[in-house]
Amino acid sequence: MALARLILVTGKGGTGKSAVAAALALCLARRRPTVLVDLDQRMWAARMLGLVSDGRDAGDDRGPRGNGEAAIANPHATANPEAIANLETMSLSAATELEAFIERIVPIKAVARRMLQSRTFGYVSAALPGLEAFLMLERLRIIAGRAALEDRYAVVDAPASGSALELLSVPGALRQIAPLGTLNRLAANVESFLVDATRFAVMLTLTPQELALREALEASDVLRGRLGVSVAAAALNRVPHRLFNQRELDALDTYPEGALLARWRDGAGGFAARARREASRAGLGVIELPMLFSPAMGRAELQELSRALDARLFPPKSGKSAKSARSSESGKSAKPPTPARPPTFAKPARIASAVKLPGSAKFDRPQ
Amino acid sequence: MTIPHRSRGGLLAGRLLVCLGPGGVGKTTVSAALALGAAMAGRRVDVMTVDPAPRLLDALGLDPIDAAEPREVPLDDLHDAHDLPDLAGLFDLADGSNLRETSAVVSNVVDLAAARAGGGLGARGRPARRAGRLRAMRLDPKRTFDAIVARHAPSPAAADAIMQNRIYRNLSQALAGVGDYMAMERLLELSEEPATDLVVLDTPPAREALDFLDAPRRLLDLLNSRAVTLLGGGMRRGFSVVDLAARAVLSTFDRLTGLHLLGDVQAFVRSFDGMYAGFAERAARVQQLLVAADTAVVVVTTAEPERIAQTHEFLAALRKAGIEPRAVIVNRTLAATASAQRIARAPIAPALRHKLMRAAAEFAALHAREAAAIASLRAGGTAGLKLLAVPDLGGEPAQLADLARLGRSIATL
Numbered sequence: 103m104a105l106a107r108l109i110l111v112t113g114k115g116g117t118g119k120s121a122v123a124a125a126l127a128l129c130l131a132r133r134r135p136t137v138l139v140d141l142d143q144r145m146w147a148a149r150m151l152g153l154v155s156d157g158r159d160a161g162d163d164r165g166p167r168g169n170g171e172a173a174i175a176n177p178h179a180t181a182n183p184e185a186i187a188n189l190e191t192m193s194l195s196a197a198t199e200l201e202a203f204i205e206r207i208v209p210i211k212a213v214a215r216r217m218l219q220s221r222t223f224g225y226v227s228a229a230l231p232g233l234e235a236f237l238m239l240e241r242l243r244i245i246a247g248r249a250a251l252e253d254r255y256a257v258v259d260a261p262a263s264g265s266a267l268e269l270l271s272v273p274g275a276l277r278q279i280a281p282l283g284t285l286n287r288l289a290a291n292v293e294s295f296l297v298d299a300t301r302f303a304v305m306l307t308l309t310p311q312e313l314a315l316r317e318a319l320e321a322s323d324v325l326r327g328r329l330g331v332s333v334a335a336a337a338l339n340r341v342p343h344r345l346f347n348q349r350e351l352d353a354l355d356t357y358p359e360g361a362l363l364a365r366w367r368d369g370a371g372g373f374a375a376r377a378r379r380e381a382s383r384a385g386l387g388v389i390e391l392p393m394l395f396s397p398a399m400g401r402a403e404l405q406e407l408s409r410a411l412d413a414r415l416f417p418p419k420s421g422k423s424a425k426s427a428r429s430s431e432s433g434k435s436a437k438p439p440t441p442a443r444p445p446t447f448a449k450p451a452r453i454a455s456a457v458k459l460p461g462s463a464k465f466d467r468p469q
Numbered sequence: 470m471t472i473p474h475r476s477r478g479g480l481l482a483g484r485l486l487v488c489l490g491p492g493g494v495g496k497t498t499v500s501a502a503l504a505l506g507a508a509m510a511g512r513r514v515d516v517m518t519v520d521p522a523p524r525l526l527d528a529l530g531l532d533p534i535d536a537a538e539p540r541e542v543p544l545d546d547l548h549d550a551h552d553l554p555d556l557a558g559l560f561d562l563a564d565g566s567n568l569r570e571t572s573a574v575v576s577n578v579v580d581l582a583a584a585r586a587g588g589g590l591g592a593r594g595r596p597a598r599r600a601g602r603l604r605a606m607r608l609d610p611k612r613t614f615d616a617i618v619a620r621h622a623p624s625p626a627a628a629d630a631i632m633q634n635r636i637y638r639n640l641s642q643a644l645a646g647v648g649d650y651m652a653m654e655r656l657l658e659l660s661e662e663p664a665t666d667l668v669v670l671d672t673p674p675a676r677e678a679l680d681f682l683d684a685p686r687r688l689l690d691l692l693n694s695r696a697v698t699l700l701g702g703g704m705r706r707g708f709s710v711v712d713l714a715a716r717a718v719l720s721t722f723d724r725l726t727g728l729h730l731l732g733d734v735q736a737f738v739r740s741f742d743g744m745y746a747g748f749a750e751r752a753a754r755v756q757q758l759l760v761a762a763d764t765a766v767v768v769v770t771t772a773e774p775e776r777i778a779q780t781h782e783f784l785a786a787l788r789k790a791g792i793e794p795r796a797v798i799v800n801r802t803l804a805a806t807a808s809a810q811r812i813a814r815a816p817i818a819p820a821l822r823h824k825l826m827r828a829a830a831e832f833a834a835l836h837a838r839e840a841a842a843i844a845s846l847r848a849g850g851t852a853g854l855k856l857l858a859v860p861d862l863g864g865e866p867a868q869l870a871d872l873a874r875l876g877r878s879i880a881t882l
Contacts, residue, residue, distance in 0.1 A: 115493020115674060120775065146775045262492050262674070279635060345828060350821050357815050359807040360825050366806060367828040395831035397838050399774075 105130070105415065106303035108246035109334055110258040112266035113307030114317040118339045120147040121399060122307045122391065123259035125407035126337075127151075129415065130255040131188040132408075139245065139258045140193040141238065147259040148191040152401055194241055196234035203237050232272035239273060240288065243295040246302060263306070263321040270296060270304075270329055299332035306336045306386070310374035319384050326385075336386040337411070341374040342367060342393040389414040480796060480855070481507035483763035485660060485668050488798075489682075489787075490769035491779040492674030495800040497521045498872070499769045499859065500671035501529060501605065505869070506876025507667050508544060508603035515539055515604045515659050516669040519652065528869050529605045537612055539604035539659075547873050604665075608673075613651035621744040631740045649673060649683075653755045660758060682759060682790055765795040772799050772842040772858075784850045796855035797846065803839055804860035806832050 111123040124147040127138040138147055148154040201218055208214035242258065249256045260266045273289040273296065280286045296302050304325055308318040318336055325331040346354075346364045354361035370393065381388045391410050394403050480486065481503060488500045497518050504516035518525070526532075529542050615632065622628035631637050652672060659668045758764060766787060770780040780797060787794050807815075812825045847856065862871060 115491065116771065116773070116776075117493070144775075144778065146778075264492075264674075345824055350824065353818065353821055357817055359811060360815055360817060360821075363806045363812075363825060363828050363832065366804075367831060395834045397834045398841065399838070 104300065105255065106246075106299055106332065106334060107249040107254070107301050108242060108256040108258065109303050109305050110242075110260045110266065111305045111307060111337075112260040112263045112321070113337075114309075114314045115262040117307040117309045117314050119262070119307050120259050121150060121404060121407065122305065122337045122339060122411075123147045123257050124150050125391070125404045126305065126411055127189055127255075127257040128186065128404055128408035129411040130257060131186060132412070133416070134253055134255050135188045135190070136255040136257060137190045137192060137245065137249070139242070139256055140191070141195075141258060141260050143193045143195050145191065145193050148193075150399060150401075150404060151186065151189075151191075153186070153189070153191050194238055196238055199237035199241055200234050232276060235269045235272040236276055236289065236292065239269065239292045239296070242302075243292050246295065250301065263317055266304075267321060267324050267329075270325070270331060274329070297330040297332075303332040303334035305334045307339055308336060308377065308381075309340045310338065310370040310372075310377050312373070315373075315377045315380060318386075319380065322381075322384055322386055333386060335389045335414070336381045337389050337391055338374060338377055338381070339391045340370065340393040341390045342369075342371050344368055344371050387414075480765055480767065481510065481512065481667060483667065483765050485656075485670065485758060485761070485764040487670045487672065487759070487764065487766045488769050489672050489766065489783060490674075491776050491783075494769050494771045494776060496674070496769045497671045498525060498875075499798055499800055500669050501525060502872045502876035504605070504667075504669040504876070505542075505603055505872050507669070508542075508601040509547065509873060509876070511601040512666040513602050513664060514667045514669060515606070515662065515665050516671070517606050517608055517652070517655055517659065518671045519608045519673045521607060521671075525872075526607070528872055530869075531605055531607060537606060537609040539606045542603040542605050542869070544601070544603060544869075547869060608652050608655060608671075610651040613655055617651075617654060618744075621747050622740075623744075627740060631737070634737050634740065637737055654751065657751055657755055657758070682787070682792065760792055766792055767796040767798055768794055769798045769800055770846075771801050772839040772846075774842055774845070777842050777846045780846060781849050784854075788850075794854060796857055797851060799843060799846070799856065799858045801861040802843075802858040803832065803836055 109126065111119055111126060113119050113122075123138065127136050127147070128151070130136040138151075138153075140147060145154045204218055205211065205214045242256075245256050248254070260269070273292040276289040277286050277293065280289070304321075306318045306321055308314040322333050322336070325333050346368050351361065351364055354364055374390070378388050378390070389411060391407050394406060396403055486500075486503060486507075488496050488503070490496045501516055501518060501521070504514045508514045518529075521529070521531070531540060618631050619625075619628045622631060649672070652670065656668060656670055659665060759766070768780055768783050768787075770776045784794055784797070807825070807829060809826055809829050812822060812829055815822065815825075817825070843856075843858070859875065862875065
């Protein structure tokens with residue numbers, strides 16, 4: 103059993119997708135070089151890790167498609183040698199991918215550029231079904247392929263589950279629209295990537311709340327049922343460890359203010375049990391992440407979440423390797439993970455040993 | 470405590486209230502609560518929700534499958550809610566009060582908890598209420614679009630042709646913001662309803678504020694005559710090299726991909742040719758509606774750094790589009806709780822006190838996180854805006870009464 107090369111993190115809005123994606127990237131980066139891919143140029147996950155400075159706020163320069171400079175708004179290289187040496191970040195944007203695509207099929211650069219600046223082209227390309235989304239997935243496919251070759255991982259901080267499911271449905275829809283021809287073949291490639299559990303899996307995030315649970319279960323149904331995509335795990339985020347027992351809560355009957363505080367503190371814990379139960383019943387491996395009562399979500403907090411992920415994704419095989427899993431925190435490359443029973447994962451990894459990468463090995467970037 | 474009162478200029482006093490905001494902030498709940506608050510204050514309100522949670526549909530008495538037509542929400546059951554205190558964890562962040570001033574709130578929240586526990590509160594001297602009404606519905610973009618096509622197409626055969634078009638079928642939801650545009654169309658219909666005082670509009674979750682507000686323009690751009698000419702083929706005057714290149718690449722794309730879509734795009738755009746004027750006219754009216762003096766645009770958000778950053782982007786985009794937002798509503802803020810000092814004086818066992826102290830410290834940590842987010846909200850671009858904090862209900866409102874308290878609380882500010 104091994105993790106998919108590329109794990110896409112999604113869930114209901116507000117369930118901490120970016121934090122989980124960042125923590126997962128940290129967790130994986132302790133084992134292998136890892137790239138954290140953001141499908142939103144705000145790059146929130148990377149920001150939380152302190153890997154993107156505010157100096158270049160990509161949010162502001164996303165002009166309309168075809169704005170020439172948006173094409174290069176991309177790679178924010180990791181500039182953190184010691185703490186997160188194995189972690190790179192990058193962002194993808196639909197517009198950039200479309201531009202790259204156009205530049206590929208229009209051989210004359212100047213024409214391609216002018217065309218991309220044309221408003222008309224913008225409207226027309228918007229009308230072509232899912233083209234941009236498809237190109238993003240094609241890029242993810244390439245990234246995952248590289249990751250397998252170079253023995254790396256990729257983590258994608260994706261949009262909320264509604265949009266993410268739309269995105270993942272695109273290749274299937276495209277194949278129906280274009281039953282023959284190049285696009286059909288390309289879409290078939292992307293589809294087979296998405297259903298290949300060694301290369302692609304989804305991690306769903308949820309919080310101990312009714313709506314988040316429902317959305318996660320629905321997403322899991324669609325992913326595994328209709329789309330045939332493997333769901334690596336459901337990260338049940340922000341679970342408070344229980345502080346008050348029933349006797350204590352009863353004792354607080356006489357002190358409503360205190361009862362209110364106690365309920366606030368432990369409240370989500372009750373629903374967490376239900377969420378865990380229902381998610382497990384639906385066949386999802388649940389990874390619980392603790393509610394962090396800290397005044398800010400920064401790298402230290404993400405490290406803590408990443409340790410919780412690590413414990414479940416790479417459970418110690420025996421007493422001996424437990425130590426190596428722990429010590430891997432210090433950043434040195436650990437032994438290849440051979441987990442006994444991670445939540446649910448794919449077939450054996452093709453590459454089983456940690457390879458020291460040549461310095462030149464870099465991820466493919468839309469440049 | 471302030472009695473709900475509709476002063477001119479209040480958030481709910483106008484003809485239209487539009488709630489914008491990032492996904493996952495409880496926008497639909499806030500919209501419904503505001504609508505209910507207005508209805509309870511005597512106004513005749515229509516609220517259009519987008520993708521409401523099942524429990525909210527339940528609370529509003531809407532059918533989960535088919536709720537595209539406005540349906541009246543029975544308000545009779547809300548007498549009890551009038552006897553309950555407002556969710557007084559609300560603060561007007563703009564007027565200097567802040568989340569640290571908790572004493573008054575604590576007592577109210579405690580009152581509320583006690584009331585919920587069945588202790589009862591007694592009459593609070595609520596004013597007799599005028600008869601308002603609330604109708605709720607849920608946006609169904611595809612159906613709306615179909616209806617518009619059916620209404621505006623020159624003939625039933627033409628309407629049929631559009632609906633059979635591959636592009637239309639695949640994209641009538643995703644195409645150039647069709648969903649957003651359909652919300653606008655429905656809005657226009659509702660706003661022309663003489664028996665309605667106020668329309669409250671929830672919007673689809675958006676990454677950009679203008680995804681929604683721009684929808685009419687974007688759709689029109691797609692359907693405009695220039696695009697039709699371009700795609701319709703033939704060399705005409707006014708073509709730039711760029712347009713030709715666009716056309717060339719699309720043909721190439723078509724050929725390479727085997728998609729043969731160009732014809733469909735042409736047919737699609739052409740089929741709207743006759744309807745263009747009607748669309749344009751309606752879009753212009755929607756735009757006017759959005760900038761009208763009796764329209765209030767509010768941005769709903771939560772006190773998380775990411776959402777606050779998005780909120781700043783929303784506000785900037787709105788202003789750039791000539792729309793001055795009226796308020797920012799920060800949803801799901803921490804309701805105030807017992808302070809360490811109060812816990813220290815409470816008549817409880819030491820071990821329990823110790824745990825409560827710990828819980829209070831944890832609360833304080835999250836509170837600090839929230840305060841930092843709100844401080845950053847206030848720091849950028851919110852001058853002159855009403856900033857409201859809405860306390861976390863600890864879950865989706867399951868009953869109309871929950872929603873009513875929330876709505877009335879917001880409405881009082």
